[in-house]
Amino acid sequence: MNLNTEAKKGSTYDAIVVGSGISGGWAAKELTEKGLKVLQLERGRNIEHIKDYTTATLPPWEFPHRGWLTEEEKASHKVQSRDYPYSEYNESYWVNDEECPYTEVKRFDWFRGYHVGGRSLMWGRQSYRLSDMNFEDNLKDGHGCDWPIRYKDIAPWYDYAEKFAGISGSIENFPGFPDGKYMPPMEMNCVEKSVKQRVEEHYKRARIVTIGRTANITENHNGRTACQYRNLCSRGCPFGAYFSTQSATLPAAVATGNLTLRPYSIVNQILYDKDTKKAKGVMVIDAETNETMEFYAKIIFVNASTLGTTFILLNSTSEAHPEGLGNGSGQLGHNLMDHHFRCGASGRAEGFDDKYYYGRRANGIYVPRYRNMGGEKRDYVRGFGYQGGASRGTWHDNIPEMAIGGEFKDLISTPGNWSMGLGGFGEMLPYYENKVYIDKSKKDKWGQPVLAIDCEYKENEKKMRVDMINDAAEMLEAAGIKDVHTYDSGCDPGMAIHEMGTARMGRDPKTSVLNGFNQMHEVKNVFVTDGSCMPSTACQNPSLTYMALTARACDYAVSELKKQNI
Template sequence: MDSQFDAIVVGSGITGGWSAKELTQRGLKVLMIERGPPIEHQVDYKNEMKAPWEMPFHGFGDANLYKREYFIQSQKTMFFNEYNQDHWANDLANPYQQAQGTRFDWFRGYQLGGKSLIWGRQCYRWSDIDFGANKADGNGVDWPIRYADLAPWYDHVENFIGVSGSEEGLEVLPDGRFLPPMELRAAEKRVKQAIESHYPDRRMIIGRSSNITRQVGDRSPCQYRLLCSRGCSFGAYFSTQSSTLPAARATGLLTVLTDTVVEAVEHDPVTGLATGVRTVGTKDKKRQRFTARLVVMNAGTINTNAILLRSQSERFPNGLANSSGVLGRYLMDHASSTAAVGLVHGVDDRSYFGNRPNNIIIPRFRNIGGDTQAFHRGYMFQGAASRRGWKRGGDQAGLGAELKQELKGPGEWTMFLGAFAECMPKADNRITLHKSAIDTQGLAQVEIAFTFGANEQAALRDAESEARKMLEGAGCTVLMSSSQPDPGGSSIHEMGGARMGHDPAQSVVNRFNQAHDVPNLLITDGACMSSSACQNPSLTYMALTARACDAAVSRMKEHKA
């Protein structure tokens, strides 16, 4: 295999796929390196069409195995299961450290396509409120870009991946290029009507999702199975496999190397440029070198930081592109909680058929417009109404034919509102390399220090209070509520560590995602984020990646770095 390329893309997940697509379509010969095994679209989705009785543990999985080997990944009980367990990293085989007194649950997908196979598919644009937040309240560094810089790239991404959603005209959540929205369920319609009549500044809308509601290219519309994380042979949601990888492969310019970890990015102190990467095979332990004129870091927030921290040299003793000393710092993840769950009354004659792979949202309404709170920034709600199913049979009194008859039909309607609060950028929330613990490749393990602060706690307290009020205002009986944040990492929206900024002394990348110190090194995954907003970040990662790749190729064509 060749060892010389125009560009190396480290990682094959949501941003890695986008980098590969954008760079190959602009004529570059690209090597994409993935640490996990290959998973090919359709042919490798081995459990996609299986019923529970075709699985060894009826779809619930081997709980003891999970305790031994998937002790972090299996905490995501809504997502992780027997059908898709191979799409999550084995925690035992891939250890990391958590700094004393802190906790960060690191959810990972170590396979071709990365977490794009198992992501939540929610797609939201950021607004100027978000890009201006750091500057407005003085926390973190100012973003050197604003919405206008990214808007055409949001268009570009949405047109390619397909995003279903409704146009709402909200400043806080700009509209995009939407496919038809999915319909709300009866109980959601009832709660929406009540919320919007009581609170003129609030909206409850269907999620904006990369589950497509019309044909997009050769990808079929969503079949309402909710089997997405098993892999979707219909290509009905965006994943590397369904979307960007076929596009990149169609150019004939892409080489994919799987089962290979990038140990470090190499750097020439004379030119000041990255020259390529050193790798180690996860199975054969084979060490290789690959060279390129451009290196794009898309290994996922924490691994991108780790690779750069490992890339030490005389010029960069504390990690590549780290002259500022901030590399690894300002790690963020949305503070999530089960804000409230309530019984919805008056719609027991209504139901649904099939599985909608989408949720409702209530966009942020705090600290915007005329609203002012004691805490900074805001939160959004995501949730859904559903009828209790047969599972209630194990949670209520009753035996025999009477119980069986009762479980023939749906149970009560419940409405869940989960909160996602913006995470403030804090220097002490940090990724470092552990001094002694090594992984199976012999590389230093990552150590993560992470805590939520007073601002996140205050936002979640307000979210609980408002969720209760909104449900009660809709006539619901509130069953439970909480402001207790889930452990850090639980939102799987980890971002930061190589933040974007104007000032090379305070940030790692510039407005086009070039490392300030190493101009042919791009960092376009979640690592580049300077703030977290409160909406799901993947669409923004994709737009930043497409924009950065376009600018990089333009520079290369002009014979600049």
């Protein structure tokens, strides 16, 4: 891949894309394919497909600490090391918290990856459409502002995104769970099939169990090789079997000859021209030299991830925009949301001891939302889905004490008990007081002020968790699972790594930052299509929606550019 990673100082382009994660990669692909000369700016290092996935094929014994973190790594990654995503297996993909601090007014786990590809290299890959219900909930129950679009507006773009990214899944024809353009689904194992059958019979298909819809391809696609069932996705996939910037959108953008990618480029602010009332470019800090420079373009797509984007916009102050670029509504930085999870139930499955499964499927099962639908009303609004699966334990379960001899050999070659679990993913409401703002009392490695985050779950989320726990146990018991136990491991915002909402779309410029095409109400040549644009979270994993919104916004932006409207 011949990639131009050197951009001349002061150069002018048709478009600038800030960020190279899921939405930034899509923006670069769409804009270059439409003929625009695009500069893509990434604040971190370059990671080249295959070559730089240095741990992708290493066996466990070749890691000095067998996947565990050193005390030094924990010290420099105090936030990243709070949960499982950060490990020795992909340690280099996660941000150094000492170099990139932030202020936690209340606990918020901000998991970040600063490199080409961003979190598209480490994401969980679950890919679901939002439904009509999700686009209408805000208007119906009065929380947040009304979405400026409906399902019919984005449906063709979901089709487009799914076909290019490669999403495997099964058609279910279930209310509030729109079907899409899928590759053949991964197979459920014997216990999951049994649970599916019993749950759907017990609830007369008012609840369903389906295989996860995942951005792992099950057939070769666009030069990418089908999933090998290694389940080592978070290290980077040398087969290109899951969707990432490196495996999919970046090669497409490079193939046009219209892309300039510049790593180590921290966008500090967007430059505003008060005469034209448009953005004229961006100011960049070179992450290696600390030198500042400016780049110019006709349109700018800001895709630096929800909180990264919001920092840039808040930091882009001028006489015309004293509170941040496009912040006449006062909503920029507010309405921060994340999903809440880490609660549910699990138990033991009997009667399948003669069965096993093949490979390490990089996917689980999914139960779509069924609460507060069809006229039902709980003591909370919105709802939740479940992710989970069944597996067999290891031989350790069967050995009360270490032994020697033939019996020991038989035991260690016999798998343990089957278990089945369901973990809830719940919707969080948009609250104005859940916010971020710039804290000028603290600086990062490059001398920039930092973001302060003040966010918490409230009563609606807490009430929902009761159902998330109890329903999981009820379903497992209805499916014949034994020794079912419930759990609530506690959850703080940020942990689901689905942060959204701080530059929301809306119909009214007085209450929102962006219009229905992800275009700033006040600055017509600036578009935002990452998670910050979301007026609500639904309970589904959001990345597929970012892909579809980005493709749609690029189509609109280029059309408006040709009409000389921006």
